[in-house]
Amino acid sequence: RKEVEQDPGPFNVPEGATVAFNCTYSNSASQSFFWYRQDCRKEPKLLMSVYSSGNEDGRFTAQLNRASQYISLLIRDSKLSDSATYLCVVNFMANQAGTALIFGKGTTLSVSS
Amino acid sequence: DVKVTQSSRYLVKRTGEKVFLECVQDMDHENMFWYRQDPGLGLRLIYFSYDVKMKEKGDIPEGYSVSREKKERFSLILESASTNQTSMYLCASGASSATNEKLFFGSGTQLSVL
Numbered sequence: 001r002k003e004v005e006q007d008p009g010p011f012n013v014p015e016g017a018t019v020a021f022n023c024t025y026s027n028s029a030s031q032s033f034f035w036y037r038q039d040c041r042k043e044p045k046l047l048m049s050v051y052s053s054g055n056e057d058g059r060f061t062a063q064l065n066r067a068s069q070y071i072s073l074l075i076r077d078s079k080l081s082d083s084a085t086y087l088c089v090v091n092f093m094a095n096q097a098g099t100a101l102i103f104g105k106g107t108t109l110s111v112s113s
Numbered sequence: 114d115v116k117v118t119q120s121s122r123y124l125v126k127r128t129g130e131k132v133f134l135e136c137v138q139d140m141d142h143e144n145m146f147w148y149r150q151d152p153g154l155g156l157r158l159i160y161f162s163y164d165v166k167m168k169e170k171g172d173i174p175e176g177y178s179v180s181r182e183k184k185e186r187f188s189l190i191l192e193s194a195s196t197n198q199t200s201m202y203l204c205a206s207g208a209s210s211a212t213n214e215k216l217f218f219g220s221g222t223q224l225s226v227l
Contacts, residue, residue: 043203043218044156087156100146100171101216105155 003027004090004104012110017078021107023071023088033064035073036087038106044087047073078111085109115140119204119219126226132191134222136204144207145187146216147171147179149200156203162187194226 003026013019025033033050048055050062050071061074071088088104120135138145146161148171158171160179168179176198180188187206191198201223205216 043220044216045218046215100158100161100169102158102172103148103156105153 004088004102006088006104006107008105008107010108010110012112013078015078015080015111015113017111018074018076019078019109020075021073021086021088021109023073023104025069025071025088025090027090027092028066028069030069030090030092032091033071034089034091034101035060035062035071036089036103038085038087040084044103047086075109078109080111080113083109083111115206115217117204117206117217117219119202119222121222122220124222124224126191126194126224128195128226130191130194130226132194132224132226134189134191134202134204134224136187136189136206136219137185138187138206138217139185140206140208140217141184142206142208142217143184145181146205146207147177147187147189148203148205149173150203150221151200159189194224196226198224199226200224 005024035047036044037047038044048057050064052064054063059076063072085106085108087106089101117138126132147159148156150156157173159177162168162181165184178190201221203221204219207216
């Protein structure tokens with residue numbers, strides 16, 4: 001069974017705070033992992049991929065723990081513009097022909113001044 | 114920039130009607146997907162396609178069918194719309210790869226079935 005679980009939040013933080021989101025996935029054979037961002041009434045957009053060694057993009061750090069089937073996203077120095085829903089996404093092997101992305105339900109972040 | 118275009122932003126249909134949702138991408142992507150998004154349930158995969166005339170069921174294909182006659186176009190069909198198909202429908206496309214990385218989404222179609 002393909003499952004991606006996230007804490008829905010909401011996470012309410014002040015500007016400048018550091019906030020972390022977690023995500024667990026059920027399929028140990030999953031190949032790749034991503035964080036997408038979705039603004040209110042907009043489509044999801046790729047925020048960053050998640051690599052086994054961990055990766056950083058400015059204020060955002062993503063980490064993967066394959067043994068625990070766990071993914072995290074850390075946002076440092078939160079900005080008002082970071083307010084959005086963050087979707088954890090896992091690539092499951094659908095069949096020999098290819099794969100499909102399965103989305104978590106998302107974690108809502110609200111940054112206030 | 115990649116563009117994924119969905120034919121309608123808002124659509125209102127009656128129960129029992131046949132509904133076509135159209136999606137066109139301009140980046141020559143092999144893979145195309147249809148998701149629906151509902152409050153509290155997140156994005157759920159309905160159908161996807163790896164190539165022209167190819168289709169694969171996602172997690173919730175019941176009540177839907179799809180058509181991919183041309184590479185750039187992926188249509189979602191509701192043969193007989195029902196009220197529980199009221200939802201936001203999102204089309205996405207992506208380049209073929211072992212890891213099928215970046216998906217590009219259309220802006221969505223909010224379908225209301227009355």
